[in-house]
Each structure stands twice: as C-alpha cells, then as structure tokens.
Amino acid sequence: MSHKRLLIPGPTESPAELLQQQSKWLIGHRGADYTELYVGIIDKLGKYFETQHNRTVLTSSGTIWMDMTARNLVKKKALAGVCGAFSKRMYQTIGDAGKEVDPLNVEWGKAHKPDDVLEALAQDDYDTVALVHNETSTGVRNPIEEIGRAIKKEYPDIMFVVDAVSSAGGDYLVPEKLNTDLMFTSTQKCFALPPGLSIAFYSDAAVARAKEVPGRGHYTDLMAIHNYYQKKQQNPTTPNVSLMFALSHQLDRMLAEGNQARYQRHNEMAKYTQKWASQKMEMFPEPGYESITVSTIANTLGKNIGDLNKELGKRNYQIANGYGDLKEKTFRIGHMGEWTLPEIKSLLWHIDDIWGE
Amino acid sequence: MSHKRLLIPGPTESPAELLQQQSKWLIGHRGADYTELYVGIIDKLGKYFETQHNRTVLTSSGTIWMDMTARNLVKKKALAGVCGAFSKRMYQTIGDAGKEVDPLNVEWGKAHKPDDVLEALAQDDYDTVALVHNETSTGVRNPIEEIGRAIKKEYPDIMFVVDAVSSAGGDYLVPEKLNTDLMFTSTQKCFALPPGLSIAFYSDAAVARAKEVPGRGHYTDLMAIHNYYQKKQQNPTTPNVSLMFALSHQLDRMLAEGNQARYQRHNEMAKYTQKWASQKMEMFPEPGYESITVSTIANTLGKNIGDLNKELGKRNYQIANGYGDLKEKTFRIGHMGEWTLPEIKSLLWHIDDIWGE
Numbered sequence: 264m265s266h267k268r269l270l271i272p273g274p275t276e277s278p279a280e281l282l283q284q285q286s287k288w289l290i291g292h293r294g295a296d297y298t299e300l301y302v303g304i305i306d307k308l309g310k311y312f313e314t315q316h317n318r319t320v321l322t323s324s325g326t327i328w329m330d331m332t333a334r335n336l337v338k339k340k341a342l343a344g345v346c347g348a349f350s351k352r353m354y355q356t357i358g359d360a361g362k363e364v365d366p367l368n369v370e371w372g373k374a375h376k377p378d379d380v381l382e383a384l385a386q387d388d389y390d391t392v393a394l395v396h397n398e399t400s401t402g403v404r405n406p407i408e409e410i411g412r413a414i415k416k417e418y419p420d421i422m423f424v425v426d427a428v429s430s431a432g433g434d435y436l437v438p439e440k441l442n443t444d445l446m447f448t449s450t451q452k453c454f455a456l457p458p459g460l461s462i463a464f465y466s467d468a469a470v471a472r473a474k475e476v477p478g479r480g481h482y483t484d485l486m487a488i489h490n491y492y493q494k495k496q497q498n499p500t501t502p503n504v505s506l507m508f509a510l511s512h513q514l515d516r517m518l519a520e521g522n523q524a525r526y527q528r529h530n531e532m533a534k535y536t537q538k539w540a541s542q543k544m545e546m547f548p549e550p551g552y553e554s555i556t557v558s559t560i561a562n563t564l565g566k567n568i569g570d571l572n573k574e575l576g577k578r579n580y581q582i583a584n585g586y587g588d589l590k591e592k593t594f595r596i597g598h599m600g601e602w603t604l605p606e607i608k609s610l611l612w613h614i615d616d617i618w619g620e
Numbered sequence: 621m622s623h624k625r626l627l628i629p630g631p632t633e634s635p636a637e638l639l640q641q642q643s644k645w646l647i648g649h650r651g652a653d654y655t656e657l658y659v660g661i662i663d664k665l666g667k668y669f670e671t672q673h674n675r676t677v678l679t680s681s682g683t684i685w686m687d688m689t690a691r692n693l694v695k696k697k698a699l700a701g702v703c704g705a706f707s708k709r710m711y712q713t714i715g716d717a718g719k720e721v722d723p724l725n726v727e728w729g730k731a732h733k734p735d736d737v738l739e740a741l742a743q744d745d746y747d748t749v750a751l752v753h754n755e756t757s758t759g760v761r762n763p764i765e766e767i768g769r770a771i772k773k774e775y776p777d778i779m780f781v782v783d784a785v786s787s788a789g790g791d792y793l794v795p796e797k798l799n800t801d802l803m804f805t806s807t808q809k810c811f812a813l814p815p816g817l818s819i820a821f822y823s824d825a826a827v828a829r830a831k832e833v834p835g836r837g838h839y840t841d842l843m844a845i846h847n848y849y850q851k852k853q854q855n856p857t858t859p860n861v862s863l864m865f866a867l868s869h870q871l872d873r874m875l876a877e878g879n880q881a882r883y884q885r886h887n888e889m890a891k892y893t894q895k896w897a898s899q900k901m902e903m904f905p906e907p908g909y910e911s912i913t914v915s916t917i918a919n920t921l922g923k924n925i926g927d928l929n930k931e932l933g934k935r936n937y938q939i940a941n942g943y944g945d946l947k948e949k950t951f952r953i954g955h956m957g958e959w960t961l962p963e964i965k966s967l968l969w970h971i972d973d974i975w976g977e
Contacts (some may be wrong), residue, residue, distance in 0.1 A: 266645035267647075269646060269647075269648060271648050273858075274646045274648060274649065274858070274861065276646070277645075277646050279643070282642065282643040282644070282645070282646075282862065283643045285639065285642040285643060285814070285862060286636070286639040286640045286642060286643050287639070288623035288634075288639070289626060289631045289633070289634050289639075289808075289814055290624075290626075291626060291628050291631060291938065292631065292815070294938075322679065322680055322681055322815070322816055323679055323680050323684075323839065324679055324839070324857040324858040324859070325858070326838065326839050326857040326858070327680075327839040327857075329838060329839070330837040330838055330839045330840055333837060334837070352838065355838070356837060356838035356839075359835070359836060359837055359838055359841065360835055360836075360837040360838075361834055361835030449858065451646075451858060457642070457646055457860060457861055457862040457863075458649070458679070458858045458859060458860050458861060459679055459816050459859075459860030459862065459863060477718055478716070478717055478718030479716060479717075480687040480690060480691070480713060480716055480717040480840075481683065481686060481687055481709065481712070481713035481716055481717075482680065482681070482683050482684040482686070482687045482713075482840075483687055483837075483839075483840065484716065500681040500683040500684075501630075501631070501681040501682070501683070501806065501808060501815045502681070502815060502816075503814060503815050503816030503860070503863070504631065504814055504815060505639065505642060505814040505816065505862075505863075506814075506816060506860070506862075581648065
C-alpha cells in the first residue's frame, strides 16, 4: 500500500519493522515475562541516555508530564519559559492544575538565554523552572545545558524540568549534563514509534520533592510510579504492552546505531535543510538556535504552503504548515527518527521541482 | 509461535486480526484522515452502547478516570463504594487528589445495594458517588442500574460515576439506563484489544460540573477534551493512532455481532463456569451478584493455584490467582472479549484433567 511519508514534526514515519512489533501476542503485565521486558527497556534507556537518573515509561502522550510537573514538583510557584505554542501549554497547564506560575516570555523565534532565566528567578521565590528544549512550533532549540548549569549554581533546590518531546532520541541529551530533575519525551518523535507512550527521566531530588507535594492523585503520581518500580519492577497501572514490545526493539536498534551517530545523522539533515532554506528564504529561529530535528522555515517568498503540501501529497510526502498563528508565514520539515540525508535531499528536490526552481 | 492463551481478567486474548491492525502505516493526528477515523469511533461507540452521552477515547489506562473523577467532578465531597481492590483504588485516588471522600465499605465478595448507598448519602453532603460495576478482584457485579435509579430519584444533582473497566463491551451497559454521569472502561478487557486506550461516556451534566471545579490540569481536564472535540473532532493531545485503527476495526466486529448477542455469549460462559465451580467448590461472590466476565472461585478444596497455573501454562493456558489477600484463597477465570463457550469448556476440562477429576 502506498502511503504518505511523514516529514511532519511528529508523528514521524515509523518503519514497518517497528509497527509490526505491535502484532506480537499479548502477555499479562503482572507476570515475569513483562517484568523482563520492562526492566530491559529501563536499562536500555539508561544506556542510550548515559544516565543514572530514574526512568519510567507511562501510557500517555508526552503532555501528561506537564500535568505531572504541576502535580509533583511545584510546591509554591513555578517559572515557565514561553517561546512558542508547546511551551505556552506548559505554562497554562501548571496554572490550570491550580499552581502559581509566571511566564518567562521571549519573542517566538528567539531562544531563552541563561541570563534572562537568572534575572527572572531573582524576582520571586520560585521552586520549579520548566522549559521546552526543542520548541516544535518555532523550531528553536533552547540552550538548556547552559541554562541548567546557571540555575543549579545559584539555586540548587529549584526543580529543573525540560520538555524534550521533539528532540530526545535524536538530539544528544544526558540528564546529568543538563542538570534536569525531570526530562520527558514521547515515542512518536525521534524514537520513530507510534504515539502512545511517554518516557521520563527524573532525579532522586524530584522524588524527594514529590513527597512534599500533596494532591498528586494516582495516575499522575510520580511517587506511585517510582515506588511500584522499586518494589515490583512493573507499572502501577496497566501499560500498553504492544507498544512496549516495539519500544524495546527500537532501543536495541538505537543502541546499535549509537547515540552520537544518531545525533550526527540528525545534525546532518538539519544542516542541509538549513542551507537549502537560507538560499531561497530564511530560517525562522534566530541564528545558532536552530533545532536539529525540525526546521521551521520563514516563508519570505509568500509561497502557498497548503498548495505545496497538496502537491507533495501526490508524491507521497507530507510536511507541516506553520503552527497556529505561524500558518503560511512559516512551514516545517520534521527530519527526525529514522529519516536519512538522502531522503531529505529527495524531499527538498521535490519541493524545488514543484516550485519550478 | 505458540503462546499462552490469556484467560486472566485482562489483558484478555487479542486475536491476530486485531493486533495486526496496529501495523498500518501511521497518519498524522491533525489531518482529515484522522478526524474521519476518530469520528467513526465515537459514532460506533454511540451505536454499540445505545447512547446519546458524550464519548471520548484517551491514551491511558482506565485508571486515569479515577483521577479524572476527582479532578473534574468532585466539588466538595465524594462517596466511594469499596468492595474490592479496584474500588479501593478509586476511594484512595480521590483522596490522593486532595478531595474529601468517604468509603462505603462492604465485605469483599458482597455487592453494594441501593438501600446501603441511600443510607450513606443521608449522612453527609456528597456531590459525587463512585462505584465499580464489575469488581475484578472479587468477581462481584454490583447492581448499578438499581443503585443509579435510587440515587438520581433522591439526589438528581449528584454525579454518578461507574468504573466499568472489566465489564463494558461484554456485559450490557447503556449509560442512560444506568443514570451514569461518567462511565469508563479500557481496551484490554471485553474489547479484546491491547491496553493503551481508555473509553469514557459522560453526560452534559458532567460537563457542567467540570466547569465549576478548579485545578483540572490539562491532560486530565474533561473540559479540554470536550471542547477540543466540539471544535475540531480530534483529541487535544497526541492519541495512539495505531490502537485507534484497531479499536475502529473491533467496533465494526462488535456491532456485527450485536451488543445483545455479545452479552448472551458472556453470560453463557459465566453460567457454565459457575456451574462447574459450584459442583466442586463455591463461587466467591454472593449468589445473584456474580460477574459475567470474570469468575472468582473460592478455593474451598485448598488446591495449590500456583501449581495449577504452571500446569496450565504447559498446555498454553493462563488463568489468574486471587488478587492480593485473596491469593490462593480464590482463583479467577476471565471469560471475556472474544472467548467462546467451547474454549471455556476446554479450559475447564484441562483443569479437571490436571486435578485428576
């Protein structure tokens, strides 16, 4: 069956080999077979992300970890970076969960900088800072390593939360180097799997903090997840077993490729796309802060992006228009997961061909 | 590949035809293709459950709806029926989410009765009542239709919440007849699909109530889910597209079988199992309140259930020991989803054969 190859910023294309892992016969999630599967996943996540932080996989989209941030880590007040649509959602979710939160706004297309974060932190008594690493709407890659270092140097007790939904597994991220207390992602972006599972890395300090925060609930309770794994090496609630099979298999593939090689492959696709874009239009993010997993391109030539995507559809490709207010003003190419440079070159050739260039 | 046929109370056996639906190429969850798929699912759920109530499918296990109950419906105080391990979890979750809640306890193995519920409701100013329909640990089927009618007659403003995780799709349940404001289930029980999606039916009154309850968060916000569907006929957060393919396909099969036929098939398997059990031991639930999807049998002969399951495993069958404190004192046979009477007869024959009876 022909199908549209997904070069949108997630869900990205999932190879047949991974999709088919989901067709295995089910196993009970309270037996030894499942424990072996799940502990294997947790171990492999530790290896790939070079981390000693605690890991968990939850049956949900990545967004639930915005709720988890509010429910488990925010004691009194949070500061949430807002640099695009998804980071705005984090800010709103913390407030919607009934916690105090201030936005740290930057113009869309710009990145957060360590000094701006420190300046904001000096204004009030914050206990949590939440940032999006790779803002999927603007294509901006925030310098979270520098920001994490700056925060923890001055405020070691602040919980540093990073949404790495559209970068983890493609970009090179090590929780200890980033100084995160919580970093989360999900399966349908750089892991090249169907959506349905979220993956989180959390520090022991995050566990200690959660103990002090009341009203965590059950499904959204980090302590319930943590304690159940300590005791039984399983999940407190019924997990998506089919997708766990696929995740386990994909982590083997990712470890075989290597996290540095995977990073280089993503970087290579991004650099090529950036060069192609800059020769005719402009990249939307400020220079030096371009994402390596999704390129947001400013449509300075006023091309009709809806029409472009229709034509690409006839050639079995799908890219993404700009997000929300950025529709038609920008467009987005997701070069993540299992895509490779030759495929990206082919896509860009098709765009040139459609535009008669 | 040989595999253990799952006759545990969920996940139940998922046929290859359904598992393979998950191998379809992914589609984006913000496009017209997905809207068509999802609206189709919502329509089919309406038909199968003969309901005008709102429906939604969330990427999570069913348990999240215990959190959703607390976050969206409990304004001041809830009454939660506790008749086994899963209903106890509902009681605890409402409390863990920071809401006031009283338990309505009955001895495990017994069912809740309308008069007991009314008596409890007279004691305090409750705004929500939560019950489990089919308590998976004790195998008790609570008379929720009679209870719902009794509650709504005296207290029309109370939100009536029913956890139908291990019965919906097997037992015959129509939200309007049950007077529920929220009824929820998940895919790995009577729907015979992998775990990973939860399904909820909620009244307009539940939407009105949620509007009045602050701190709902985002992933757990019924209003966010409701409004997004009204506006865009999609999900506010990224759904598990692969499992949606399988759910859509299975709903076609369920509608082809018919909800009455499906109920009769489950009832038939339950009656046969009850008769078999009563001839040698006893059913654990009080007479007249036995589940039609999971039979919990009192191990009055003191058989070693762990050993039984090992022997069954060699014959590629898996049943379940008793839950928690009921381990070895009871054992459980899940006859749900796509299982049929001949298969149940075969399983019971194998048990007799192992026991030399």
